[in-house]
Amino acid sequence: MKRCMVVGKPNVGKTLLVLSLAEHLKARAVDVTFIDLSGKRQSRTYAIAAAIRDLVGPRPHQTRCLQSVVVEVPAGKGRKVVDLVDTTGLTEHIHQDAEVRRAMAQTLQAIRPAQVVIHVVDAAEAGRVGQGPPAGVIDRQIADFAGSRGGYFIVANKMDLPDATRGLARLQRMFAGYTVLPVSATAKTGLREVKRHVLRNL
Numbered sequence: 001m002k003r004c005m006v007v008g009k010p011n012v013g014k015t016l017l018v019l020s021l022a023e024h025l026k027a028r029a030v031d032v033t034f035i036d037l038s039g040k041r042q043s044r045t046y047a048i049a050a051a052i053r054d055l056v057g058p059r060p061h062q063t064r065c066l067q068s069v070v071v072e073v074p075a076g077k078g079r080k081v082v083d084l085v086d087t088t089g090l091t092e093h094i095h096q097d098a099e100v101r102r103a104m105a106q107t108l109q110a111i112r113p114a115q116v117v118i119h120v121v122d123a124a125e126a127g128r129v130g131q132g133p134p135a136g137v138i139d140r141q142i143a144d145f146a147g148s149r150g151g152y153f154i155v156a157n158k159m160d161l162p163d164a165t166r167g168l169a170r171l172q173r174m175f176a177g178y179t180v181l182p183v184s185a186t187a188k189t190g191l192r193e194v195k196r197h198v199l200r201n202l
């Protein structure tokens with residue numbers, strides 16, 4: 001099965017993007033498999049709305065382990081099965097919580113074998129930061145680490161918020177040479193383009 005990883009800083013909307021994408025692909029329910037740090041798997045079936053309620057939130061590090069959602073993507077006459085993998089937010093500092101540190105290491109290890117890596121950045125935040133860079137050191141590092149091969153692109157999320165348009169332009173300048181797609185996981189805009197980019201790289 002092809003694997004598509006969704007990575008980025010905490011709170012940028014990775015989990016909501018995965019679930020909105022699953023919904024866009026006409027999944028009515030999602031089987032979420034939680035892969036804990038010892039590699040043990042536990043699955044639960046959610047209606048999309050319930051998954052959003054339980055798994056998305058303003059609290060950073062709500063996602064503590066790899067969460068995998070298997071979706072079928074219409075491709076030509078057939079369908080492709082894709083494992084959408086939601087991950088723990090990456091930060092540049094060494095996190096005080098050992099469980100979060102291990103979850104970050106788990107994320108980094110899973111990036112290499114993935115066919116597609118979606119790097120999510122908060123466009124509204126990028127538009128607000130004044131003179132500073134529109135994205136953090138960790139975003140630069142993710143692009144350097146995952147962007148050197150095919151199948152990598154950036155999602156500028158939260159385009160429904162004020163300042164996001166300016167943020168998008170700044171991100172496109174900072175990440176010149178990479179594809180940067182404007183999306184709102186909340187308003188469900190830009191998802192068709194994301195789907196096309198995922199399919200193109202499978």
Ligand SMILES: Nc1nc2c(ncn2[C@@H]2O[C@H](COP(=O)(O)OP(=O)(O)O)[C@@H](O)[C@H]2O)c(=O)[nH]1
Pocket residue numbers: 009010011012013014015016017055056057058060061062063089157158159160161183184185186187
């Ligand atoms: N306005 C807005 N808020 C969003 C969007 N995507 C996510 N959020 C909010 O950002 C917060 C973090 O979302 P979540 O998916 O848990 O982020 P994660 O930590 O990257 O997985 C939640 O309060 C979401 O409702 C978006 O496109 N627009």
Ligand SMILES: [Mg+2]
Pocket residue numbers: 014015016055062063086087
């Ligand atoms: Mg999350």
